[in-house]
Amino acid sequence: MPALASQPVRVLISGLGPVTCLGFGMDDLVEGMADVTVMQDTELKAARLRSMFGIIRDFDLSQFTDTRRPYLDPQSRCALAGTALALESAGVEADEVDPWRCGLSFATVLGNLETQMIFQRQVDEKGMRLGSPVLFSHAYANSTNSVLSIEFSLRGYNQNFCGDLLCGAQALEVAMLAIRSGKADLMVAGGADVTGPELLQRLRLGTLPDAPLPGQGAALLVLESQDSVERREGYAFCELGAIVCRGIRGQGSVDATAEAVRALVKQAMDEAHVWEGDIGVVFLSSGGAFHPEARDVEKKALRAFSQVPTTSVKHFAGETFAAGFPLECALAADVLNNGYVPPKVALRGRRRGVEFWVEQQPEPMLGHSALVVGCTPDLAAAAVLRAL
Amino acid sequence: MSHRAVYVTGMGVVSCLGTSVRQFWDSLCGGRCGLGPITRFDLEKSPYTTSGEVKGFTIAPFEECGLSAGAQFAAEASAMALADFPKDRLASVAVVLATNFGPAEVFERELSLTAAHRSELDYSPQSGFFAEDVRRVADRVGAGGTLVSISLSCASGSAAIACALDLIGSGRAEAALACGYDSIQRVSWAGLSALRVMALPSDGSPAAVRPFDVDRAGTIFSEGAGCLLLESEQAVAGRGAVPLAEAAGGGTNNNAYHMTRADEGGEGTGAVVRMALADAEIEPDAVDLIYAHATGTKLNDAIEARAFHQVFGQRAAQIPVVGIKGALGHAMGAASSLEAVAAVMTLREAKIPPTVGLRKLDPECALDVVYGEPRSAAVGTVLCNSAGIGGANAAVVLRSSSASASHR
Numbered sequence: 001m002p003a004l005a006s007q008p009v010r011v012l013i014s015g016l017g018p019v020t021c022l023g024f025g026m027d028d029l030v031e032g033m034a035d036v037t038v039m040q041d042t043e044l045k046a047a048r049l050r051s052m053f054g055i056i057r058d059f060d061l062s063q064f065t066d067t068r069r070p071y072l073d074p075q076s077r078c079a080l081a082g083t084a085l086a087l088e089s090a091g092v093e094a095d096e097v098d099p100w101r102c103g104l105s106f107a108t109v110l111g112n113l114e115t116q117m118i119f120q121r122q123v124d125e126k127g128m129r130l131g132s133p134v135l136f137s138h139a140y141a142n143s144t145n146s147v148l149s150i151e152f153s154l155r156g157y158n159q160n161f162c163g164d165l166l167c168g169a170q171a172l173e174v175a176m177l178a179i180r181s182g183k184a185d186l187m188v189a190g191g192a193d194v195t196g197p198e199l200l201q202r203l204r205l206g207t208l209p210d211a212p213l214p215g216q217g218a219a220l221l222v223l224e225s226q227d228s229v230e231r232r233e234g235y236a237f238c239e240l241g242a243i244v245c246r247g248i249r250g251q252g253s254v255d256a257t258a259e260a261v262r263a264l265v266k267q268a269m270d271e272a273h274v275w276e277g278d279i280g281v282v283f284l285s286s287g288g289a290f291h292p293e294a295r296d297v298e299k300k301a302l303r304a305f306s307q308v309p310t311t312s313v314k315h316f317a318g319e320t321f322a323a324g325f326p327l328e329c330a331l332a333a334d335v336l337n338n339g340y341v342p343p344k345v346a347l348r349g350r351r352r353g354v355e356f357w358v359e360q361q362p363e364p365m366l367g368h369s370a371l372v373v374g375c376t377p378d379l380a381a382a383a384v385l386r387a388l
Numbered sequence: 389m390s391h392r393a394v395y396v397t398g399m400g401v402v403s404c405l406g407t408s409v410r411q412f413w414d415s416l417c418g419g420r421c422g423l424g425p426i427t428r429f430d431l432e433k434s435p436y437t438t439s440g441e442v443k444g445f446t447i448a449p450f451e452e453c454g455l456s457a458g459a460q461f462a463a464e465a466s467a468m469a470l471a472d473f474p475k476d477r478l479a480s481v482a483v484v485l486a487t488n489f490g491p492a493e494v495f496e497r498e499l500s501l502t503a504a505h506r507s508e509l510d511y512s513p514q515s516g517f518f519a520e521d522v523r524r525v526a527d528r529v530g531a532g533g534t535l536v537s538i539s540l541s542c543a544s545g546s547a548a549i550a551c552a553l554d555l556i557g558s559g560r561a562e563a564a565l566a567c568g569y570d571s572i573q574r575v576s577w578a579g580l581s582a583l584r585v586m587a588l589p590s591d592g593s594p595a596a597v598r599p600f601d602v603d604r605a606g607t608i609f610s611e612g613a614g615c616l617l618l619e620s621e622q623a624v625a626g627r628g629a630v631p632l633a634e635a636a637g638g639g640t641n642n643n644a645y646h647m648t649r650a651d652e653g654g655e656g657t658g659a660v661v662r663m664a665l666a667d668a669e670i671e672p673d674a675v676d677l678i679y680a681h682a683t684g685t686k687l688n689d690a691i692e693a694r695a696f697h698q699v700f701g702q703r704a705a706q707i708p709v710v711g712i713k714g715a716l717g718h719a720m721g722a723a724s725s726l727e728a729v730a731a732v733m734t735l736r737e738a739k740i741p742p743t744v745g746l747r748k749l750d751p752e753c754a755l756d757v758v759y760g761e762p763r764s765a766a767v768g769t770v771l772c773n774s775a776g777i778g779g780a781n782a783a784v785v786l787r788s789s790s791a792s793a794s795h796r
Contacts, residue, residue: 099644100659109517111539113495120499120575128432128578136579137647137777140488141518141539146778149642155656157663158642158780159551162490162518163537170536177554183639183663202498203514244560247534249526250479378523378535 009180012229012236013385015090015222016330017082017190020317021054021215024063025085026334029327033316033343033358054215054318056194067151071134073112075218076144079192082218082323083148086188090222094153096232103157103184104149105175107167107191109321111141113199144192148220157184161322166245166374167191168219169285169325169381173243175223185228190330191322192218215318219326221333236388237333241272241369243383248375254293258300261375265301265382272369272384280367281341282310283328285374285381294375301380302373309361315345325374329383332370336387341365393796394556395624395631396786398617399729400468400567402461404440404610405716408468412726413733416741417762421715423596423608429574435588436581438595439572440610440717447571450515455528456491457571459521461613461722463528466565469617470529473563474627479532481617482564483522484552486544487721488776490518490537493573525567533561540640541776542681542718544568545614545725546784550638552618553667562623568725569613580609583648583777585685597718598745599682599711600689600753607683610717614725616732633732634792636769636785637668643779650687654695656781661699661773664783670769670795672700675707675785677740677765679727679772680755682711683718684745692773693753708765709755714745724774728784731770735788738766 018025022032061077064084072080116139123131137143142160149158157178161167168191175189194216195203229236246264251257269275282305284298302310313327314320320327335342341361372383401408404422405415415422426439445464447457455463462485470478495516514520518537526535534555540547545568552564580586587595587606598604618635641663643656665672680692689711697704712730719726734740739762746759768791772784787795 100641104642109519111518116492116495116575117499119579120496123575123578124500128434128574128581131575131578131582133579133582133584133648136582139579140541140777141490142541142776142778142780143647145540146642146647146780149644149779150646153644154642155644155659156641158540158640159547160538160540160780161536162539163522163535164517164519167519167537173560174551174554177558181554181557181667183667203516245534246560247482247532249535250532378519 010226011176011179011240012224012226013221013238013240013333014224014229014234014236015086016237016333017086017220018327018330019056019078019082019218020320021056022317024081029331030334054320056216065151071138072147073115073138073143075108075112075192075194076147078194078218079144079148080151082192082220083152083188086220086222087152091234097186099153099155101156101185102154103178103187104145104154105159105171105187105189106145106148107161107171107322108141108144108193109165109167110193110195111162112139112143114195115139117199154188164376164378165321166325166376166379166381168322169243169374170245172326172329173245176240176243179223179225186222186224188220189223190220190326193321193323213318215320217317217320217323217327219323219330221326221330238336238388239386241274241384241386242268244268245379245381247378248380249378254296254300257297261297261301261380264380265373268382268384272386274369274384274386276304278367278369279305279308279371280365281335281370282308283332283370283372284310284312285325285328285372294377297375298373309341311342311344325381328372332372332385335365336370336385339364392557393621394553394618394635395621396616396633396635396732397619397624397629397631398469398471398473399732400465400615401726401729402442402445402465403612403716403719403726404442407444409729416712416715416730417739419742419744421744423717428572434581436586438608441572442612450494455524456494456521458487458490458569459525461571462567462569463525465613465615466525466529466567469565469615473617478530480562481531482533482555482561483526483531484536484538484548484564484566485522485525486538486540486548486568488539488541488544488570489573489576490521491516492576496573496575531565540780540782541778542720542723543774543776543780543782544721545723546638546772546774546782547640549616549635549728549784550640550782553635553638556618556620563619565615565617567613567615568722570720570722571611572609587684596745597684597714599684599714599743600750600757601746602748602750604684604686604689606685607713607718610719612719612722612726614722614729616728631789633735633789634787636787637664638784639663639667640782645779647778650691652691654691654698656779657692657695657773657775658698660781660783661771664785668785674769675771676767677734677770678707678709679731679770680709680711681774682713684713690752693755696755705754706756708740708758708763710740710758711743712741714743724772724782727772728786731772731786734767735770735786739764
């Protein structure tokens with residue numbers, strides 16, 4: 001394994017909090033993926049109809065918090081559950097960390113549009129003078145960030161990203177940089193986007209041909225300096241060797257863009273001191289999602305890894321927007337911790353009778369690192385996670 | 389700590405006090421106030437009728453230009469900041485945009501349309517996403533680097549600077565625009581009104597923002613954009629640019645106290661100031677001037693003053709402090725960007741603008757607040773402090789080129 005001497009602060013992933021249509025927490029996610037053998041008819045119909053796919057069901061916020069609130073946006077609810085799960089899996093006790101050294105780097109593509117929609121309707125119906133201050137305070141794009149900060153006393157370094165489908169990757173990157181630079185010991189980082197069918201329809205999401213179906217999701221990870229984990233005698237799933245996001249606009253062709261993504265992957269691997277042969281599994285947070293051309297870019301950029309088992313949570317849980325990249329990272333961390341290769345979805349017949357099935361991939365995993373890659377027309381992101 | 393020195397090499401301003409850095413600065417130093425009646429939409433008997441609408445700037449309809457009003461401000465300010473930047477290097481410039489409401493009016497209009505009307509429109513409702521603003525601003529100015537969209541309520545502008553510092557300091561970017569922006573729109577105005585933090589007319593006088601004044605009665609929201617072009621030391625040297633100032637450090641945090649109520653202890657403000665000072669690798673004693681958030685609300689100004697006393701001790705009463713929201717209003721996502729621009733101008737011109745609106749200092753805010761007339765003073769290091777709804781805090785440290793040289 002390459003030396004880590006040039007990396008003064010090692011950043012570990014010590015907590016995982018995925019919330020998707022497959023369930024709550026890593027066990028639900030992994031079991032949910034493994035249990036699906038053939039996509040159900042209803043889902044095939046849904047696929048053809050381009051309607052909602054990954055709806056979170058049976059959600060009970062009281063399982064995750066005792067705090068009573070007058071109102072919470074659906075996104076805030078799921079993000080709150082994700083953070084609770086992440087901190088619980090990290091085993092972080094409030095009295096063993098300094099809240100001013102524990103921060104939050106959160107991302108959302110859509111913001112709290114559900115609440116914004118309700119607030120606007122209220123103003124339209126009742127007039128400008130009668131908007132609810134509670135609703136308005138939960139309609140801000142950083143409202144979920146504030147809810148999480150308050151609930152979990154995350155008083156340290158804080159950022160709130162509202163960019164494209166890879167803003168969840170940007171949240172992870174900045175969290176990692178905050179720990180490396182000494183601004184924080186522990187960062188909760190990730191993203192969430194939870195909107196209902198009406199809003200998705202209004203925003204024409206999931207209505208494009210060849211687009212994956214939108215899902216609801218939250219994925220929060222606990223990133224922590226090695227010192228912090230050791231100080232509290234905690235456990236870590238793996239090391240976040242590197243995560244790098246970069247603009248890839250204006251390259252001129254798919255080949256040139258793929259080359260830029262390839263260079264980004266190399267930068268991330270160099271930063272993490274990992275070689276191609278170390279990569280045992282690849283996760284595609286295909287931002288290609290809503291941009292088919294980005295899928296071509298990913299495919300070409302990752303040609304060197306064509307023999308490496310590849311999968312994407314997106315195929316099981318839908319396009320979860322800001323939660324997408326962090327979800328892939330959460331699964332990657334679990335895979336490295338447990339040494340298995342997750343299943344993948346295969347797909348045949350794109351026009352009529354779309355057929356999906358789940359393929360189990362070879363076990364055990366070869367290689368000690370995982371690569372997570374995503375790209376959109378604007379951005380590319382690559383994360384390299386290393387087994388401990 | 390940021391690992392590499394980062395410099396401010398360009399600036400741009402769109403505000404109710406002018407649409408150039410010079411106009412803005414001269415207005416601030418001249419003690420002028422840019423606030424006036426709202427003209428953009430029907431107020432429906434709202435008592436809050438005063439704002440700081442951008443003047444001397446034509447907002448093009450979204451259908452014509454594809455940019456929300458706020459994004460048009462941001463694009464203009466960004467273009468100003470890039471005026472002297474070599475065109476052949478634009479492809480690598482990152483764009484960090486920060487805002488409270490972004491393109492909210494696009495989404496607002498989408499919601500008000502019927503399905504029939506919607507099908508007639510030649511635009512995607514996804515234009516209402518924050519990501520669209522940053523993409524379109526980048527397209528407008530030709531910047532091809534990483535795009536980042538941040539929303540940290542009224543601390544957004546400083547949060548953008550802090551994020552750009554992270555990107556450049558870590559070697560992930562050589563140059564980045566850090567731009568805070570916002571525009572006043574009907575639905576967000578209804579929400580801001582509902583928060584009941586805005587000043588109302590009193591005793592026959594129009595509503596005014598009076599930072600640190602004993603009779604302060606609230607803030608007044610305004611709009612605009614402030615942009616700083618930040619570059620690594622190597623990039624500046626490489627193209628032979630002359631830095632305007634050093635962006636020495638930044639920090640952000642959250643009070644983790646309440647969605648709308650302020651934490652009266654001021655711990656969060658104190659902590660974020662300490663974080664920014666540590667990032668700049670300086671002690672509190674090095675600070676020569678504070679551009680305060682100073683919204684003019686009863687509670688927040690007192691809390692901010694308390695926090696400064698916690699950080700700076702007895703010296704807090706001797707450090708000059710200025711608040712520009714009396715002149716400019718509270719430009720929300722643009723507020724702390726505009727304050728950073730003013731801070732850079734102070735470093736360059738050795739002049740501190742007066743705190744417009746302040747008539748009698750509140751003894752609870754025992755600070756050396758500059759008011760009445762501008763003050764001449766050679767300033768080496770400025771702290772800019774900001775805060776926002778939901779408990780967000782952000783602070784930035786800016787240093788003069790001479791102070792930067794002696795520090796290094």
